[in-house]
Amino acid sequence: MSKKLKILAVCGFGVGSSMILKMKIEEVLKQNNIKADVFTADVGSASSTPCDIIFTSKELEKNIRSKVNVPVVAIKNFIDKVEIVENGLPVVRDVLNSFKE
C-alpha cells in the first residue's frame, strides 16, 4: 500500500491566496482521479511543514525553493486549472511514481 501524497499550498499567511490555490489543486486532482491531502501554510512555516510537493506563487517560489528539498511548483494564475494541470500534474505523477519504487 503506497502512502498518501501530501501537497502544500503556500502564500504569505496561509489564509487567503493559498486557500484559493488549494481549492483549485483539489479540483484538478479530483478530475484526474488522484488522491492526495492538500494543506495550506504561510511562507514562514512552509519549510518546516512535512509534505511531498509545494505549490506557490512565482514571487514566493524563490524564497521557498532554497529552504526545502521537495519539488516546488510556481503558479502564475491561481485559478487557472490549465496551468495547474500543465505545470503541476507532471510533478505530482513523478512523486507518486517514486512512492511505488
Add this chain to the structure above:
Amino acid sequence: MLYLINEVINLSNRDIIEKENIKLNVYAKDWKGAVREAGNLLLSSEHINEEYIEDMVKAVEDLGPYIVIVPHIAIAHARPTNEVLKNGMSLITLEKPVEFGSEDNDPVDMVFAFCARSKENHLEALQELVGILDNEKKIERLRNIEDIEEAYYILNRK
C-alpha cells in the same frame, strides 16, 4: 434546531460583497493607494480597524506582489487579527491601472480586499470569491461597469 435553520437561511441570503463595499472607477496613485482605497471601504463599513489596512500594505512590502494571483486582479488581505471586527470583502475597480510589480499579472485594475477573524471561518467567503474569479464573463463585465447597483447584482447573484 431553529437556530441552525436560521443560520442556513442567513448564510444563503448573505451578500458576498455589500453595496457599501463596492467602489467603481477609483483613482489610485499607486498600488499602495489602491490597497488603501479597498481597505477604506472595509473600514467605513466597520469590518476592520485602521491598522488592518497598513497590515495589508505591509504584506506586499514584506512578501512581494504575490497577492496579484490572477492577471490584473489583486486580492489584498492580511493575517486574521484582532483588527478584524467581522468577516468581509470589498471591491474597487481602478480608473487607471497600477503596477504591483508582478512580473506576470500586472497591471492591476481590480482590487478585492478581504478580512477574516480566523483562518477557518472565511473559507466560505473565499469559495464565493473563487466562484466570481472563475467566471470570465462576470469579471469582464465588472471591469467595465459604471453602475454600483449593477456591480452589486453581478457579484451577489446566486
